[in-house]
Amino acid sequence: MGCTTHPPGPGPAALCCQSPLTPPVLPQMVVWDEEQFQGRRQEFTADCYDIEACGFPAIRSFKVESGAWAGYEHAAFQGQQFVLERGEYPHWEAWSGSNAYHVERMGSFRPIACSHRDSKMTIYESENFLGWKGELSDDYPSLPAMGWSSSTVGSFRVHSGAWVCCQFPGYRGSQYIVECDRHTGEYKRCLEWGSHAQTSQVQSIRRVQQ
Secondary structure, eight states, X not given: OOOEEXXXXXXXXXXXXXXXXXXXXXXXXXXEEEGGGXXXXXXESSOBSOGGGGTOSOOOEEEEEESEEEEEEEGGGEEEEEEEOSEEEOSTHHHHXXXXXXXXXXXXXXXXXXXXXXXXXXXXXXXXXXXXXXXXOSOBSOTGGGTOOOSBOXXXXXXXXXXXXXXXXXXXXXXXXXXXXXXXXXXXXXXXXOTTOXXXXXXXXXXXXX
């Protein structure tokens, strides 16, 4: 389905987590303090607020065994964000190669809740859910190519699932993770997307996969 846009007007109230739930997946990630899965090793199944508090000077490689995770440049879930889906990440280029700038370490990370059969989100032209809107239920490597007339998105309503919004087409540039289960699914302005969000430029969006 393409990106369907609608003229300005009052929209429906946000309905968070309205899609049928699938059985939850226990998140699991194994991290190492050296590249290529060398050095000290530790397994995580829940939030890590500060990797240094766990005795690691840095994380330089890891394997996501199950679930999807959000990685952050700094402690306390601050700084650049990275979506970490199931697979191996032997060095920093594997998770930040398409980012606006390279980040060679992560300071914190947490599981992403995306246990929904369907992912649905409404994007709006302006802050506070105003202006033209588009209904999304699929991956969109280029919003302009799908008919979105602007290079920016002012606000989001996440009805189900979790999504990663990227600064440039092709899922490149800074990443912003938006979820039904956080902010009650409502992101009124770019400052709510993350501590690193300095612009509302978003030109590609995709669903987070477990």
